[in-house]
Structures are given as structure tokens and as C-alpha cells.
Amino acid sequence: MSALVPAADAAIARIDKARTLLAEAKSMIEVKQVIDMAAAAEVYAKRQKLSDEAIGYAHSIKIDALTRLGEMLKAGPKHEGGRPAQKTGSVVEPVSSPPTLAELGIDKKVSMVAQQLANLPDDMRQAVAKREATISQARKQVSEKQRADDLARPTETVLPVGIHRGDFRELAHMIPDDSVELVFTDPPYDEDSVELYEAAAKEAARILKPGGSMIAYSGQRHLPAVLAGMSKHLRYWWTIAGVHEGGNQMLQKLGIRCGWKPLVWFVKGTRGDVQNVLLDVVRGDREKFAHAWQQSQAEAEYYIRELCSEGGTVVDFFLGGGTTAAACEATGRRCIGFEVDASAIENAAKRLAA
Ligand SMILES: C[S@@+](CC[C@H](N)C(=O)[O-])C[C@H]1O[C@@H](n2cnc3c(N)ncnc32)[C@H](O)[C@@H]1O
Incomplete structure (x- = not known):
């Protein structure tokens, strides 16, 4: 039991660090680093059988970071499919443009999950962060409510x-x-x-x-x-x-x-x-x-x-x-x-x- 305490402390320290980095993050690459840190901390906390609180803490930072990434993706230009090229006379020059998602290490699944989270209303996103609902359950509830409201x-x-x-x-x-x-x-x-x-x-x-x-x-x-x-x-x-x-x-x-x-x-x-x-x-x-x-x-x-x-x-x-x-x-x-x-x-x- 005593061996678990340092493991818990180390995990909490890592999650605290991820939270601080998220607060300071300005670019997608920084946010992606936080997602990876929080995801690794969550896996670690589960493997070490740490408290539900520690696992939940890592999970909530991961969801916050994914949401931030989703908001950035929604606001910014889409990069998937590679950079555009610019023609100068007969020579094709590469345009100086931000890195593609692939170059940032953001695969399609992460990008999709991030945008789904960013599109959820606050209460449903909090339910996901608190592990009370999965993203797909939250999305289902939102679309059911939408249908009921339309009706x-x-x-x-x-x-x-x-x-x-x-x-x-x-x-x-x-x-x-x-x-x-x-x-x-x-x-x-x-x-x-x-x-x-x-x-x-x-x-x-x-x-x-x-x-x-x-x-x-x-x-x-x-x-x-x-x-x-x-x-x-x-x-x-x-x-x-x-x-x-x-x-x-x-x-x-x-x-x-x-x-x-x-x-x-x-x-x-x-x-x-x-x-x-x-x-x-x-x-x-x-x-x-x-x-x-x-x-x-x-x-x-x-x-x-x-x-x-x-x-x-x-x-x-x-x-x-x-x-x-x-x-x-x-x-x-x-x-x-x-x-x-x-x-x-x-x-x-x-x-x-x-
Ligand atoms: C079973 S009764 C309805 C009784 C009603 N639920 C009530 O509590 O008084 C069916 C009614 O449909 C009417 N009806 C039958 N064919 C119809 C049609 N094509 N268009 C409109 N009314 C029709 C009949 O005249 C009849 O009064």
C-alpha cells in the first residue's frame, strides 16, 4: 500500500504539470502535447490502480485539452490533405503555411474526437470530463434533445x-x-x-x-x-x-x-x-x-x-x-x-x- 503513495504523487504531479501547460498553451502542437501527457497519466493511474480521483483528474485534463484542440480546429483553417502550392510564372513554389495535422501528430481520430467535444454543450462536456458519460452517449443525448426541441x-x-x-x-x-x-x-x-x-x-x-x-x-x-x-x-x-x-x-x-x-x-x-x-x-x-x-x-x-x-x-x-x-x-x-x-x-x- 505504501508503494502506491509515491506512484500517486508522481501521477498527480504530472497531471498538475499538464494542467499548467494547458493554461499556457497557444498553439495546436502545445495542446497536443498536453493531450498526450494527460492520456499517458490516465493510463498510468489505471495501471497502478490509483484512486478514482487520480484517474478522473487525468481524464478531465485530457478532455479539457481535447476540447481546446477542437475549438482551435474549428476556428483555424483545415490542414488535412497537405499544403496548397502557389504558382510563380511557370515555377511552383511551396506556400509558407502552418504545419499539417499529420505533421503535428494529430491523427484523424483525435481531430474528430476533439471537434465532437468542442461541439457539445457545456453540461454534456462536463459529464464526459467527469466520466459520467462517453462522448457517443453525450452526442446521442444532444441529438435526441435537438429532435425533441424541433418537434x-x-x-x-x-x-x-x-x-x-x-x-x-x-x-x-x-x-x-x-x-x-x-x-x-x-x-x-x-x-x-x-x-x-x-x-x-x-x-x-x-x-x-x-x-x-x-x-x-x-x-x-x-x-x-x-x-x-x-x-x-x-x-x-x-x-x-x-x-x-x-x-x-x-x-x-x-x-x-x-x-x-x-x-x-x-x-x-x-x-x-x-x-x-x-x-x-x-x-x-x-x-x-x-x-x-x-x-x-x-x-x-x-x-x-x-x-x-x-x-x-x-x-x-x-x-x-x-x-x-x-x-x-x-x-x-x-x-x-x-x-x-x-x-x-x-x-x-x-x-x-x-
Ligand atoms: C370510429 S369513428 C370515430 C369515433 C371517434 N373516435 C369518437 O370518439 O367519437 C370513425 C369516424 O370516421 C368517419 N369517417 C370515415 N371515413 C372518413 C373519411 N374518409 N374522412 C373523414 N371521416 C371519415 C366516420 O363517419 C366515423 O364517424
Whole structure:
């Protein structure tokens, strides 16, 4: 144990020296020397099984030095690929230019890591310096946050928020590209309506912001065809179980008493908000006052709250009795809804007015 103390002292002294040199460094070559010193000290500290503190100290100086190099590379001209040459008459003269990265002993990997560090926000870079995250974990978190922020950025929609009477396939083109955070919808479940799922997914792929979600109720019977049609346009993410609280439905011909319904979840690209963990079982009350096929408002509210930011836009291509619109109203989101049936629209309008 006593033999470890001088080793620790020697390592700390070397790291202190590297830190001082970094503070004074003006050129890339000096910074590169610090990177090499700190990296060697880190390896040494690990081999000698020194304290976590000593290893962490060397690591943090190495990360600081790499970051400085990354900043210098970003600010200065690129040297990779050799020096340019200058023509004087017919004679080609070498231009007096700074040394290339290769001449400085900075290989492509070091240069790439340095620039990645310089591009990280301060908090993520500190997490890397403290060994709480690797550079690739930090970069992944940054890009996920970027996607989530892009998704939440408000955009104007041309089609007014509210209920639109008619077939969504004829009207939804008025919604601009990449302007909607969530499509929450409930098409009819019969075999003839399977094609509507694909048409809805196609439109959703256009209007959703990258990372936006489409959730559609579906019956179990034609689920394979529904998934196949929607998968042509969006990325399948998950199937949610909506559990019937109002009693199970007897399907005599199939010999099944059905106690749940699928909500298929698709995403445009990939979810940027995976830190937001969602439940895949929802329970809602039986509500049939506005439409014979009415769904639970609590179910809609849950996914709207989680997958659309406040003030953001939700689209329902099959509005029925207006459950999605009512859920948007209750949660402070904007809803654009389509419905072909005039009496359903009347009920939905009354419901919203109430
Ligand atoms: C299952 S219901 C929706 C019920 C709704 N989720 C609710 O809670 O009241 C489906 C609705 O889609 C409407 N519909 C069917 N085809 C449509 C289309 N191409 N465009 C717009 N609405 C359509 C039907 O008239 C019906 O009211």
C-alpha cells in the first residue's frame, strides 16, 4: 500500500504539470502535447490502480485539452490533405503555411474526437470530463434533445384549427408539411376501411414533424393488413392496449370475449423523446353520448399530453363525436379534425360548445 503513495504523487504531479501547460498553451502542437501527457497519466493511474480521483483528474485534463484542440480546429483553417502550392510564372513554389495535422501528430481520430467535444454543450462536456458519460452517449443525448426541441417548436397551420366537414383525403392537403406533432385517430374497423389506414398514414408522413407520432385505434381482426399498409409510410413503434372498462365484447363467431383494443403507434423517423417513458396499457370509461363508436377521452388526453407539447397541433382524420378535439381543448392543444358524417359533426360541435 505504501508503494502506491509515491506512484500517486508522481501521477498527480504530472497531471498538475499538464494542467499548467494547458493554461499556457497557444498553439495546436502545445495542446497536443498536453493531450498526450494527460492520456499517458490516465493510463498510468489505471495501471497502478490509483484512486478514482487520480484517474478522473487525468481524464478531465485530457478532455479539457481535447476540447481546446477542437475549438482551435474549428476556428483555424483545415490542414488535412497537405499544403496548397502557389504558382510563380511557370515555377511552383511551396506556400509558407502552418504545419499539417499529420505533421503535428494529430491523427484523424483525435481531430474528430476533439471537434465532437468542442461541439457539445457545456453540461454534456462536463459529464464526459467527469466520466459520467462517453462522448457517443453525450452526442446521442444532444441529438435526441435537438429532435425533441424541433418537434415542440410551434408552426403555423394554414387550415384553421377546428372541425372540417368532408373526406380527409380531399382536405388534409391544406395542412402544411412537417407542421403537426401528433395524429391521434380512430378509423372505422371493417375490412373495407383498411385502405383508409394506409391513406391516413401517408398523409401523416407528410404533415408530421420529424419524430412526430401517429396513434390509431384498430380492431384486432384486420390488424396484419392495417400494420402492413401503415408501415409503407411510417415506422412501426408499438402496440398499445386500450382496456375496456365498460365490459367485454362477446365475439360469438370467433369464440372470443374481447377485453381490449389495439392502438397502433407509428413514428415519422424516430422518437426524439425516448426519455419520456409512456405506458402501453390505457384504461378508459365507456362513453357513447356523442357517437356510437366513441372512444374514451381520458385515453386520448393521456397520449396527447405526452406526445404533443402545449399549444401544438394534433390531427384527427376520423373525428366522429369529437373525442380528440375535446381532449385537445381540455389539455390546451390545437386540433384539426375531419369528419364526413354531418350528424357526427353536429354532436362534436355541441360537445365542444358545452
Ligand atoms: C370510429 S369513428 C370515430 C369515433 C371517434 N373516435 C369518437 O370518439 O367519437 C370513425 C369516424 O370516421 C368517419 N369517417 C370515415 N371515413 C372518413 C373519411 N374518409 N374522412 C373523414 N371521416 C371519415 C366516420 O363517419 C366515423 O364517424
